[in-house]
Amino acid sequence: KFSCLFKPNQRRGKRQPLKSSVRVLTRSGVLKGLGINFSDVGMCLFSLSNMPIGSEVEVEFVRPQNPSPIQACGTVRHRALYLYGIEFNTRLDANRS
DSSP: OOGGGSOOOOOSSOOEEEEEEEEEEETTEEEEEEEEEEOSSEEEEEOSSOOOTTOEEEEEEEETTEEEEEEEEEEEEEEETTEEEEEESSOHHHHOO
């Protein structure tokens, strides 16, 4: 009866919790953040910063299953106060295994 109110999960990648520090490189400098979750196509992070939607950034973080740092370029697609949704330019699985 209420199924029209709920959209099915349309995410392109399965999210995994991150809970790790994230370095965010922007045109104006390096910012610190805290990773909330990630998938092979993007991530959610918390950062006390002002990154406008559409900003090009580079993020650096460590995935739980791999101690090597991951660097990914992406675009800020969503913002809710200090929570940011970053869409990666390429899938992480294509960059690192």
